[in-house]
Amino acid sequence: MIDVRRALLGHPRVVDAGVVVAAAGLTLFVVRVQQSGLHVYPQLSSGALLTSLLPISWRPSQTALIPLLACAALFWRKRHPVVLALVLVALSVVWPVVVPLLVALFTVAATRPLRTTLMVTVVALLPVPAQFVRASYSGPLISATAVSAVAFVGGAVGWGLYVAGVRERAERAERDADLRAEQARQHAREEIAREMHDVLAHRLTLLSVHAGALEFHPTASPAQVAEAAGVIRQSAGQALEDLQDVLRVLRTPTVNAHTEPPQPAVADMDRLVEESRAAGATVEVHRDTEDLATMDPTTSRAVYRILQEALTNHRKHAPDGPLRLSLTGGAREGLTVTARNPVPRERTARPEGAGQGLVGMNERAVLAGGSMRRTLTATEFALEIWLPWTR
Known part of the structure; x- marks a missing residue:
C-alpha cells in the first residue's frame, strides 16, 4: 500500500x-x-x-x-x-x-x-x-x-x-x-579501546621483560637464550590469539551471543599471576572469597581485566618490588580487590600516554557498578576496587 x-x-x-x-x-x-x-x-x-x-x-x-x-x-x-x-x-x-x-x-x-x-x-x-x-x-x-x-x-x-x-x-x-546512537558508538569505541589496551599492554609488557633480559644478559647460556626466546614466541602468539578473540567478540552480533568464544574470568587469575612470576615479578596473592565461579560473567571479566592491568602496571613501573594482591568478600558485601606495591626509589619520567591503564580500570569498575580508589604515599602505591557480587 x-x-x-x-x-x-x-x-x-x-x-x-x-x-x-x-x-x-x-x-x-x-x-x-x-x-x-x-x-x-x-x-x-x-x-x-x-x-x-x-x-x-x-x-x-x-x-x-x-x-x-x-x-x-x-x-x-x-x-x-x-x-x-x-x-x-x-x-x-x-x-x-x-x-x-x-x-x-x-x-x-x-x-x-x-x-x-x-x-x-x-x-x-x-x-x-x-x-x-x-x-x-x-x-x-x-x-x-x-x-x-x-x-x-x-x-x-x-x-x-x-x-x-x-x-x-x-x-x-x-x-x-x-544522541543515543552517538553515545552507543562512543561506548563501543571506549569498549574497544579498553579491550585493546588490556590485552596488548599485558602481552607486550611480557615481551619487553623477556627481551630486556636477553639484552642485559649477553653471557646467558644457549639453553637460557632458547628458553627466553621460547617464552617470547609464546607470548607473541598468545597476544595474537587474545587480539583475535577481542575482535571476534566485538564483531559478533548480540543475537548470536551464544556462539561467542569463552571470555576471560576472574577464575583464570592464577594463570595471569604465573605468567608474571615467570617473567621475574614477585607477586603475592591473598584470597578470602566465596566461589569466584558463581560471579556474573560480566563482572567476572571486569575483575580479570582489572587484575591484568594491575600486573601490567607493576611490571612497567615497579618491577623490582613485590606486588601484593588481595581479594576479599562475597555475594552479600561485594568483592574488594586491593593491589599494593612499593614506590621505586628512582622514578622514571612518565611516557606519553601513561595513565590510560588506571583510567580503564576505573571505567571498568564504574560500568560494573563499583568504584576505585587509589592512594600514593612516599613509600607505597595502592589501588582498592570494590565491585558488587552479582550472580
Whole structure:
C-alpha cells in the first residue's frame, strides 16, 4: 500500500498547489453565500467583518477576483507567512478573503515563534471591535459574526500551534535518538579501546621483560637464550590469539551471543599471576572469597581485566618490588580487590600516554557498578576496587 502522507511530504510543491486549489474552492463558496444575501455570518472571519458594512457595490466577477488572487498567493505562504497574513488582514475588511487568511494564520502558528503568532493573531482580531463601531444592522447578527470570527481565527491558530508542537516533539525525539546512537558508538569505541589496551599492554609488557633480559644478559647460556626466546614466541602468539578473540567478540552480533568464544574470568587469575612470576615479578596473592565461579560473567571479566592491568602496571613501573594482591568478600558485601606495591626509589619520567591503564580500570569498575580508589604515599602505591557480587 502506498503511504500517501509520505509521498506528499516528498513533493511539497504538490501540497502547496493542493492548498491553493482547496482554498480557492472554499473561497468561491464563501463569495456565493455572501452574494445570496445570507448575512448570518457575513464574512465567516474577523478579517472580513466590515465587507457588508461598506457602501460599495461589487459585481460578482470583481468580488471573486481579489479573493482568488489571495488564494494564489498561498503558494508562497511558507516563505513569508507573517507578511502574507498581515496583507490578508488588511484586504479582509473589504474583500471576502477569509479562507486564505485562515490558511495564512495557520502557517504562521505552525512555523513561527509563539510571540510572533500572538502578535499576528491580535492584529487579525482587530476588526471585531471595529465591527461594533461601524455596524448599522441588528445586534444579534453582529454578535454572531464576532463569535464566528473569534472561533475561526482561534481554530486556525490553535491547529497551527498543535502542528508546531507535534513537529517539535518529533524533532526532539530525532535529536534524542541521534544522541543515543552517538553515545552507543562512543561506548563501543571506549569498549574497544579498553579491550585493546588490556590485552596488548599485558602481552607486550611480557615481551619487553623477556627481551630486556636477553639484552642485559649477553653471557646467558644457549639453553637460557632458547628458553627466553621460547617464552617470547609464546607470548607473541598468545597476544595474537587474545587480539583475535577481542575482535571476534566485538564483531559478533548480540543475537548470536551464544556462539561467542569463552571470555576471560576472574577464575583464570592464577594463570595471569604465573605468567608474571615467570617473567621475574614477585607477586603475592591473598584470597578470602566465596566461589569466584558463581560471579556474573560480566563482572567476572571486569575483575580479570582489572587484575591484568594491575600486573601490567607493576611490571612497567615497579618491577623490582613485590606486588601484593588481595581479594576479599562475597555475594552479600561485594568483592574488594586491593593491589599494593612499593614506590621505586628512582622514578622514571612518565611516557606519553601513561595513565590510560588506571583510567580503564576505573571505567571498568564504574560500568560494573563499583568504584576505585587509589592512594600514593612516599613509600607505597595502592589501588582498592570494590565491585558488587552479582550472580
